[in-house]
Amino acid sequence: MNKQLSVGLIGCGDVALCYYLPALKESKYVNLLAVCDLNRERAELVAKAFSVPKIYTDYKEMLKDKSIEAVVNLTPNTFHFQINRDVLASGRHLYTEKLMADNVEEATILVDEATKQGVKLASAPSVMLDPINIAVKKIIEAGVIGKISYVTSHNCHGGPASRGYFDSYKSLIASSGLLNWEEISTDPTWFYKKGSWGAMADLGVYGFAALTGILGPVKRLSAISGTSYDTVTVMGGTAKGKKIEVETDDCTLMVIDFGNGVFASVDSAWTVQATKSPTMEIYGSKGTITVSWTDAGSELEVYIDQIAENLNGWLRPSLADQTPWNLASGIDHFAKCVLYDEKLLIGGEHARHVVEIVQGAEVSSREGRTIELKTSF
Ligand SMILES: NC(=O)c1ccc[n+]([C@@H]2O[C@H](COP(=O)([O-])OP(=O)(O)OC[C@H]3O[C@@H](n4cnc5c(N)ncnc54)[C@H](O)[C@@H]3O)[C@@H](O)[C@H]2O)c1
Missing domain, CATH: 3.30.360.10 (Dihydrodipicolinate Reductase; domain 2)
Structure with a gap:
């Protein structure tokens, strides 16, 4: 049996439903432990459809759950930096949808925080x-x-x-x-x-x-x-x-x-x-x-x-x-890199350049x- 990374997902919208939730459920490297969405009804529908045990409407509450080792951020772009910074500061590995921040200064804060915490920072697109x-x-x-x-x-x-x-x-x-x-x-x-x-x-x-x-x-x-x-x-x-x-x-x-x-x-x-x-x-x-x-x-x-x-x-x-590649192809790679401490091909410094x-x-x-x-x- 492979090791599995316990993941919490924030943002249960279109890209989550169509690409990430299927990829997270299928990945042999991932145990999808929690979903979080501001819209409770939506989080409940998703958790039921994809058999996810825990539901949150506030990501800060989700971050208090010590069993979550990594977070996937699929919220709209304007929320990315704030959520990404909080996730990294909590010592969790992070995979974020693009753009990971609104500007280079914020992106540098994320890259530095990941280094400080000793966690992996990966960003879409995983092309x-x-x-x-x-x-x-x-x-x-x-x-x-x-x-x-x-x-x-x-x-x-x-x-x-x-x-x-x-x-x-x-x-x-x-x-x-x-x-x-x-x-x-x-x-x-x-x-x-x-x-x-x-x-x-x-x-x-x-x-x-x-x-x-x-x-x-x-x-x-x-x-x-x-x-x-x-x-x-x-x-x-x-x-x-x-x-x-x-x-x-x-x-x-x-x-x-x-x-x-x-x-x-x-x-x-x-x-x-x-x-x-x-x-x-x-x-x-x-x-x-x-x-x-x-x-x-x-x-x-x-x-x-x-x-x-x-x-x-x-x-x-x-x-x-x-x-075949799709929008969520980075998930397996991210989880494997975290579990086996391998180098990410979609890391934070490349994402900052983007x-x-x-x-x-x-x-x-x-x-x-x-x-x-x-x-x-
Ligand atoms: N839709 C696409 O085709 C597509 C493709 C690739 C990447 N992306 C990227 O994925 C991200 C999400 O896009 P989408 O199309 O799924 O958006 P969406 O609007 O369909 O879904 C976003 C979800 O996030 C939830 N949300 C918003 N703020 C939140 C918060 N603070 N805490 C918890 N949940 C919150 C919303 O309630 C909503 O359910 C964006 O960064 C987008 O650029 C989207």
């Missing part, structure tokens, strides 16, 4: 655990596509109030057969309000975490960012029909310099109803790597110039690791200047 991104990194390091010049990264959908968003959550919840979507869906208003960091924190982070995981830390960046749609209408769930005033940036376009003549263009947008653009394309002196996230899973193709004389072409590498990219883009757009990044990982 560098995706076998495709691991393969991309290996292909580049092996020199297969030569010297990298630039990368494009698209991070967009129709936004948390859109039809596509609700349809995907509805079908995921329905497929679990555990809960009634009409009863349990949440109101997405908070995503559009000041302090949430908008589309960058919701979508751009996947690109920022993947690009920096593959290419290393960003040296400088420049951004144009703003609000394209003043209002949106919620297209599904319990808040269906509600009009929301958009107070945050729903469209951000960035250019990034990784140093050594490696550049990237990265978008983050809630204004895209559909796209056929690849999620990420990497251009090198000897070839191209293209990655697409589709509903059917991710696809990886590599174009190699001069495979042999008069022979060029697109190849589809077969991955040794076929494990926070600095988001913060830097906002400052760059507002002040009309290029931002030099200070953190690394």
